[in-house]
Amino acid sequence: MEGRVTIESLPYEVLERILTDIRVKVEDIVSCCVTCKYLCGVCQRNSLWKRKFSQHYPYTYSYSESICKEKVDWKAKYASLYRCKKKLIQCILALSRTFVWSMYHDYEWPDIPRRALDLYETLFLDDLGDANLFYILDECYNIMKTGPQCMDLTLKHYAGKLYSHVYERCVINAEWKKFIEQPEESLKYSYEEGLLWVVVSLQPIRSEPQSKKVRIMLDKLASESLCYIRQKYPDNPLCNKMETKCEFLTGNVSYWKGEHCSEIVQAVHYVIKHEYGFKINNSLYESRPDHYCVDQVLINRKGSSKLLLVIESCVANRLGVHIEVHKNVTGHVLDTWKLYFVGQDGVSGYLNACEICKKDPSSLSIVMSEWQEGQTVDALGMCQSIIQQIVFLAECWLKGERWQAGEPVLYDLLDEETYNQPIRLLFTAWQHVEHWKMSRLYHYMHQLLNINKSHQTQGKLLHLSILLRINSKDTLEKLLEFRRRMGQPPNTMRDLLRMLASVDKRARTRVSELKNLLSTAVTSYSSLNPLASVPWPHGWPGGEMVQKRRVDRKSWQVQFAVGEVLEQRGGDLCVVYDWDSMCVESEDTLVLMGETGLAHGTDQPFYRVLTDGGSARYLAQENLRHARHPQHLKNPLIGRYFTAFIYPFYIPNPQKAYEYPEDANIREQNALTLKLKFAVNE
Template identity: 25%
Template sequence: MEKLPVEVLEKILTNVRLSVQDVVHFSLSCHHFYQIVTNSNKIWKTKLFQKWPQVKTLLENKQIIFQHEVRYIYELKKRTRNLLEKMPAKFYKRYEISDSDLHEWNNILHEREEVYNYLVLDLMEVVNTDVPINSIEVVPLTTPGNKTFQYYANKVLRYIRQLHLSKVWKEYISLPQSRQILEVGAVFVAQWCQPNVEVSVEDIGKKLDNIADEVKAALRSFYPEHPLFKATQQQLDLWRMENRDQNEWKVNECRQLITVMRAVLFQQMKFCGNNHSYYMPQNSFINEVLEKRQGLPITLAIVFEGVARRLGLRCEPISFPAHFLLRFCESLDPESDWYYIDVFNGGQIVRKGACPHSRFSGSRDLFPVATAVQVIERMANNLEVSARQHAHPNGKITRLRSSLELLKLVNPRDISALVSLARLYMLHNMDTKPLENFLLSQEFEVPEQAQRVVHMLRDYEAHHARNDLGLFSQVEAAPRSPNLHYAVGMVMKHLTLNYKCVIYDWDPVCLAAAEWQAQNNVDKLQLKDEQPFYNVLVEDGSHRYVAQENLTPTSDREEIYLNEDVGRHFSHYFETHYVPNAEKEKEYPADKKIRHWFHHQKKLESINL
């Protein structure tokens, strides 16, 4: 074996079936092999790209020692795991984590250019690991599939993605408008709001390329002599990357293309507006719209415009107060006949004077073309409305926070969004100092408005100081009272509202304010407020406070696992119930006996059946 040429050994060791660990173990078998493996940049470069193909374009042309790069990635992974393991004890009592609480991750990001990509790959691996945990007991945090580990990895992933995207946004708006492509802006929005989903400009571009190819195939069937088929690859590449200032074709040729485009997208591919769930966030994410082929007018318009641009057509986005359309002029003459394309309603053509959303006088300039930045701002506004409409008042705030922070980025002078963000930060005891500094750094049309917000934040800081001293505080065990029937982790059904939920906290009697009790008719309950009340996570993403007499155990958990706060309290689901994480177990140690008794009873029932 020692006599084999280095080239042969490299050929063997670069085989895709051998892992990085296999190569390391082989190198430790003798000094000769150690020298060969250590000195072969080819082996380590190949292994790195085999294990992490996502970084190939980032590193392929760099003159680096790839063994050092592989070592750095593994060392970074250890540091990542170490930081994540500290987070549950540190933030167990914190409902929402401030960006300033994650400064350690920001420090890591500044170590070198590639760190962002390495961290994203590692955190994505954590959050997307779907391995069942078959244990009735509390498990170590790093157990694959541990929901608590994934919960905090998601928090960090969101933080570092949005830090990175803030830089991407600055680069985007610094481009000339001819290079501010709508689909790129739509990808930015999708990435901002879906940190645990891999959405790339390249993938979205390829999907739009494929739709454009479908249109070309249909065009060839009906109009084989269309000049589009004579366009050079250089022209096609330019149309893909730059906004058109005019159409590339004559009037009749444009008409042929638009006719075929409408037929392919709306009849053949079935793109349509989502009337049934209009403000669901998925309708604003271009990756979801391309997959499900339905969405809001604005995202459908971005798809249509992206395909049209690839075919040498110019479609102008027009942002009406209550709708979003594309304006199209077949002629090079801006005063000639033009019309709107209503992509939300099957590509319907809306002529001059027929649009119900405007007071048409026939003037082309009545509604100006929306810039890419204006389109993205409107998408952010849609997402804020969506977050407010579809999040229960007692539910998750991450979606609302993300949409407001997106608005802060794309329109830093939107004072109403900044006020909403300030209130959200104060409500959830988050660090408001960075927002205060931001307000002081901006110029507003009405400076007094910003000053009032700053005073509000300073008053909050003075009277409601964040309890940072509580970080890593000792969790005290809650004593059970005899009237408590249920336990943390048990899956329940509401007897009147029929929703499914999981208990994550309880009080021996109702501790809610008198106003809340009156609003929720607690006095009409059989035992009124003199009974246990449970804090529960509901399948719709909310958390609620429920009387014991309104709950009954169930084995049907349905979609409780989709509630993003499950991981804050529980590590996994086991057969009949959710198993608390270490912090929750410390707080409710006596509940374990009740959970296990119910589990045993369910097992007996299944055996008897």
């Protein structure tokens, strides 16, 4: 009779493979340690903890691997990082309690100033040394991605703020420095490395290394192009070569003669454009940053014409053709690009339009039959042009109009001559755009400033800093000095001086308050837990808040409460985060929000809501109703006002709970009424 098969009869390699699965938590491994000696021995293996460490802290793991030459006790290292997690959560919640502030009620700090986020860069310096920033990056990502999606919204929101800040310091700047430190000859045509940096700078999301995925996809396109060349051009010498693609990469010199290079480039264009069906998107209204990120373009097979051209050059380079990108010297942000090949024998030329593209007007922006000699675009210029176009699209996006490609007019308050506009116009513009869109534009502008140190970029960035109220006093002083150098008119200088004198002194103390919180021992996690229903303290930075109560006839007409999920006209869902007993916005704002032709006019309650599409709106009560199926919404600002979604409504953070003390009971009453109403109807 055979013996019983137990877990101890399994080889330790199999058990280790099971425990290293990403779905197995560290707490489960610790529990396995106390079951038996055999499992305890497996759970103590250094290779197991090395794998778990690399899964949970990939940036810290990469940094530790690069500097540690000796054997590392990965279990002890994991335990040291795990102990830091509680302190980091406490400090993030301290950040949220200091800077949770409505963008409509306090214009001074609608976003966290960068100098406040700088305080976290030395948080674990004594414990972790130079790995401090990498640990914060990994742990913030774990906070954002773990747990239910609709819980701990405030913690995840501010962890995302800190993650973006540290990601820029650790990854984006490091990748850019590594990119520009290449030898001058290889840097000039390193289009592929430039595209990968654009992905890192525009999509700060931790995932599998993008370079590996991109190169695999480009290799696949090169293989398909080689098959097409063998069918279409059997006399091409590339068909008789059996070398790998790496042997064809000969730097800045083509492997083939000019006539053969022309055939290869035409074949690459045909495979990408017509066999794989890559589509061009030149519509400014529909364009997104994904259309300029090579990884997303290769997956979705849709992107800007410039990016598709660079992809063709990367594929042709794999087949032994040296490709340059040329542009017409118009100087406009939407200038035209074209591919220029140089053969081994010195024969060169531009890529001509194929017969199919000539019949498709949308493709002529890639390959134009009429072309004069253009100017070479190097890898640095390519990155700069892509970021410039992203900024241009973001400005058009803020304007909210359907712009046509090539139209020379830019957003009137954020164009190249921004520093000549009176500052008060920018404050007017602030009231007509969503804050998170401005923050995204600020991020793109900051990336452009890293590439191009021009006065125009600096001036636009300073104005955006004013709009976002980032480091108010210092930014005003920098802007004042900048405009003085640019010969600013006297009336605008007077406006700046008046603004500089009116900066609220209490607002400047918020960073010092946060610094004191971080320097002193935070009392406990529960005292900073945003789920705790405690009044907002008057002594907290920002001063005493005004409570909204239903005390008059107007406020009695307010049917909905803060945190309720409602349905707009058209069926889209939204959540209320503020209400007014009557309209307090201008007529222009109502037109912008589409609130025209109201049956009850403006003498009715209005609500500020966050939509499921990611924007903020100001809607009348007659255009809202309770949602039949409430659910968690995807909006980047939800974590700023709410802590969790507990069906069927959101739980406001302490600030909102204090500001609207009566809305909690109304939410409960409405939820019970709707539950009974829908139950009867069903």
